[in-house]
Amino acid sequence: MKIMFAFCRVFLPGVYKHLKFGWSCCVAFAGIMWQATLYAQQPHVEVHTDSAQILIGSQFHLYLDVSLPTAYKLQGYALPDSFNHIEIINRAPADTVSTGGLWHYHQVLTLTSFDSGRWLIPAFPVVLASSRPDDTTHVILQTDSLWIAVQTVPVDTSQPFKPIKDIRRVKLTWLDILPDVLLGIALLVIVWAIVYVLRRRKRKPQPAVIQQPLQPPYEEAMAQLKQWQTEQAWTKMHMKEYFTRLTDVLRRYVERAFEIPAMEITSGELLEHIDQHPLLRMHRAIWDEILSEADRVKFARWSSSADMAAHCLDKAIEVVEAIHQAQQAQALSEQATEQAATLKDTSK
Numbered sequence: 001m002k003i004m005f006a007f008c009r010v011f012l013p014g015v016y017k018h019l020k021f022g023w024s025c026c027v028a029f030a031g032i033m034w035q036a037t038l039y040a041q042q043p044h045v046e047v048h049t050d051s052a053q054i055l056i057g058s059q060f061h062l063y064l065d066v067s068l069p070t071a072y073k074l075q076g077y078a079l080p081d082s083f084n085h086i087e088i089i090n091r092a093p094a095d096t097v098s099t100g101g102l103w104h105y106h107q108v109l110t111l112t113s114f115d116s117g118r119w120l121i122p123a124f125p126v127v128l129a130s131s132r133p134d135d136t137t138h139v140i141l142q143t144d145s146l147w148i149a150v151q152t153v154p155v156d157t158s159q160p161f162k163p164i165k166d167i168r169r170v171k172l173t174w175l176d177i178l179p180d181v182l183l184g185i186a187l188l189v190i191v192w193a194i195v196y197v198l199r200r201r202k203r204k205p206q207p208a209v210i211q212q213p214l215q216p217p218y219e220e221a222m223a224q225l226k227q228w229q230t231e232q233a234w235t236k237m238h239m240k241e242y243f244t245r246l247t248d249v250l251r252r253y254v255e256r257a258f259e260i261p262a263m264e265i266t267s268g269e270l271l272e273h274i275d276q277h278p279l280l281r282m283h284r285a286i287w288d289e290i291l292s293e294a295d296r297v298k299f300a301r302w303s304s305s306a307d308m309a310a311h312c313l314d315k316a317i318e319v320v321e322a323i324h325q326a327q328q329a330q331a332l333s334e335q336a337t338e339q340a341a342t343l344k345d346t347s348k
């Protein structure tokens with residue numbers, strides 16, 4: 001490019017002048033376009049109304065247009081519902097359009113005034129926030145202020161006042177009362193249908209609940225414990241569930257066999273009841289071992305081993321079997337005592 005300019009300057013001075021002028025125009029045009037692009041990428045706000053004057057009580061519209069790059073988002077603007085003899089009746093939802101890397105917000109506000117005069121719509125701030133989540137900076141744009149002239153209805157004072165007219169009564173037609181009549185008929189039909197259904201509905205007999213006879217406490221507990229031992233239940237359940245169900249079986253056995261509220265009390269309270277009963281107290285160490293391990297697993301997030309789980313199940317079967325045998329021996333002893341007493345009374 002420099003060689004071409006130098007050649008034209010020496011050998012073609014007329015062409016050189018035209019080239020220099022054209023180059024200057026291109027540089028100026030490029031600068032103008034660059035400035036326009038920079039301006040277009042900057043956030044700006046515009047407001048205008050559809051009318052500069054209205055009759056008192058009439059409505060007019062205020063148009064708010066905000067253009068901003070995608071790096072910003074509109075946070076809001078501060079314009080109260082009532083200001084300087086002007087009231088905002090409605091704020092339409094904002095329309096958002098993205099074109100050319102810019103966001104364009106357009107909102108229409110409906111305003112009115114009931115005071116005659118020339119009133120100012122003051123400039124108000126429009127707050128923009130950064131669209132980046134880690135950026136808390138804000139940009140505040142200021143709108144232009146606008147004037148609105150509110151005029152009264154012209155009155156011809158030369159004419160006499162008109163008298164106030166009486167209220168005119170409008171005659172009712174069948175079209176006026178038809179909706180009420182249809183609504184009343186519909187309500188009557190609905191009430192009749194409800195009463196009819198309630199009267200015609202047959203009460204279905206409730207099926208008799210057949211309660212299965214309960215197994216004896218010993219048989220119920222041993223059946224469950226033996227089944228778990230055969231199936232190796234500790235390998236199929238989570239430890240917390242396994243120990244919870246194991247202790248529930250033992251608690252239910254104690255509650256049914258000895259009338260102790262074992263299902264509603266803590267392990268410590270259960271041990272206190274065990275200490276007070278001779279048959280249970282004989283195996284207190286086993287009770288303490290099973291209940292302590294279960295409490296550690298259930299409440300302390302203790303990770304029990306499979307061997308310990310199987311050991312506790314074996315101990316549970318052992319203690320239930322031992323207590324049952326002791327109960328049978330006690331029952332036989334009491335029966336023998338009663339028979340001996342009966343024979344003694346008979347011999348007399």
